Amino acid sequence: MQRHFPHLIDLDNYPVSSWNDIIDLAIDIKRNKHIYVGACNGKIMATLFYEPSTRTQMSFQSAMLRLGGGIIGFDNPATSSVAKGESIKDTTKIASSYSDIIVMRHFVEGSVKAAALTADCPVVNAGDGGHLHPTQTLTDLLTLKAEKGTLSGLTVGFCGDLKNGRTVHSLLKALSCYDNNKFVLISTNELKVPTYIKDRISASGKEYIEVNSLEEAIPELDVLYMTRIQRERFGSPEEYERQKNVFCLDAQKMRAAKKDMIVLHPLPRVDEITLEVDDDPRALYFKQANYGMYVRMSLILSILNEDISTKPLLVGKEMPDIKCSNPKCITNMENTLKGSFRNHGGILECEFCDERLLME
């Protein structure tokens, strides 16, 4: 029987108390760095990055090196056996026999969960297509806790590509678990938050509104979470051209914001925040990227020390004859993988990408 590892595919895998513990430990690591030097001596982390990354990959690597561990892996699958057609399943199986923890980013939705199913060590999702990005969310939660002093009672505006922005999906789900948060979802009609995420907000009893003007929304916000339009997720260059440059945060809009509103952005920025905003003390996105390293140190330590209780990866029903209707789902790409679905009020929901099945 396979061992039950504390994989982090979606923050839902861990109880909220564990998120809080990881954040508190990150705060302690940031304050008392010397105590944690060598805490992961002799451990190895594999970073398997099938998609570009700057902050996530480097902050994970730096986190492990600061803890005294070693790193292996690739960030260009063209130089690994992936280029010869190796499946995610086989690559992960091998990488997990060389390492104590795997951090993986992939352009296919649900792929990191699929990888975790075969791994012989814990696997962390560093972003799976336009689906989820739980370690960015831990970064965002730590930033909010450190800079606003709370994770509750906040009015948070999300602006930009809310459809394809995986950081938005993970953060909305997470902030819905804390009391009295409200969400203002600022996007074009084409780039709205997926329904399954909105259902999660409503099920938690939190309020959200959907608007299309950043100017009108900004005065109410405690936090503004800006995002870029995710060019690589569009079906055609024309579709992207129609959506880009719609939202731009500049000094003039900042003048209408609260004096203590903070601006976050998972980065990279394209042109949705003008450079003049960088000098505003409320612009915290570079500081946020630095918090990411501490939260990843905390996560690596917590996982390797097995300080986290975790839920099984699949809780629904295996249905090999049913296909997920999301063409970007891993179950439609790796044919050895069987579909598995949860029942959401009579509708089947894919356990890999969260897509709700279109019933005919």
Ligand code: ASP
């Ligand atoms: N760096 C974030 C991500 O990997 C945000 C972005 O790419 O826009 O999802």
